[in-house]
Amino acid sequence: MSTATLSVRRRTIVTKNTAPYVFLAPVLILFVAFKLYPYVYSFWLSLTRSVGGRQEFAGAENYVRLLQDPLFFKALGNTALVLLIQVPIMLALAVALAVGFNSTLLRWRGTLRLAFFLPIVMGLVAYGILFSTLLNTQYGLVNWVLGGVGIEPVPWLGDPMWARVSIILALTWHYTGYNAVIYLAQLQTVPRELYEAASTDGAGPWRRFVHITLPGLRPAILLTVVLSTIGTLQLFDEPYVLTNGGPDNATLTIGMYLYQNGFRYFDFGYASTIAYALALLVALISFAQFRLLGRRS
Structure with a gap:
């Protein structure tokens, strides 16, 4: 089998393996941008307090405040x-x-x-x-x-x-x-x-x-x-x-x-x-x- 044929087969296999992810990419990008990122950022916010208009790390302070x-x-x-x-x-x-x-x-x-x-x-x-x-x-x-x-x-x-x-x-x-x-x-x-x-x-x-x-x-x-x-x-x-x-x-x-x-x-x-x-x-x-x-x- 020639080198050119092997190269074509490799490209075909790579294309078949990556094609599903290419089609899923828009959905995954939207999910990360509008779902996952807000969840993670909201959790980070729950560990901060506002000081002079800036968010500073406060640990579990807000959770203790919630219980009281x-x-x-x-x-x-x-x-x-x-x-x-x-x-x-x-x-x-x-x-x-x-x-x-x-x-x-x-x-x-x-x-x-x-x-x-x-x-x-x-x-x-x-x-x-x-x-x-x-x-x-x-x-x-x-x-x-x-x-x-x-x-x-x-x-x-x-x-x-x-x-x-x-x-x-x-x-x-x-x-x-x-x-x-x-x-x-x-x-x-x-x-x-x-x-x-x-x-x-x-x-x-x-x-x-x-x-x-x-x-x-x-x-x-x-x-x-x-x-x-x-x-x-x-x-x-x-x-x-x-x-x-x-x-x-x-x-x-x-x-x-x-x-x-x-x-x-x-x-x-x-x-x-x-x-x-x-x-x-x-x-x-x-x-x-x-x-x-x-x-x-």
Whole structure:
């Protein structure tokens, strides 16, 4: 075999080996520039403090500060409250809607599915403004309707308890239909023969729901629980637009507290520390949910 032939074969082999990396290069460059680099730089910021407009290395100082910060734990408690109350209510309603949408007895099923799914299409800020208008203490439509039946105006956005209720109502309205569609898609994969066999054996609607519907929904329930948990832990838009974290920090969330430190006080080191604490919290809770809900019964 001639030297020229060997040279051509080597070039062909090199080209075949390097071609995939050439095609992947744009994606890898974008990933490093817009994903990996921000993660690494944010971690570096969490180890610094701002002195005279410059970032100086501070070691674990910000993490120690975080563990001693009562406002962070206040925001954590507010976020946990929404997570523990709103998410179960929303997902329970979504399951009920999905079962209703899947029933052959329901008329206009397509129209109703669309109507309940439409809120997710509305932008987060837009629907936040919508609810702030509806729940306005003096001029809001909700208090006007309550007044029409003899109920005193409710300080939806001015009282700590009612402000939390307002956030929960807004989140439930916005995301219930979205989760219901996910459950409906999963329900439609459950064989109808299972329901027919259960009915033949004398199982009532409740037993069919518990022993067929819920097990059939298990993968979708795991998905929606994890996604809803992650979304709630990162909650920002709704409290920012509706209450701005008030009154008296009653609706201050971890996401809002991170934003305040980073873009109101320009303490990027501490804001990055909060971000990494939030990321760790999300990872731990998601892992626990996968272990708990992902197990086979």
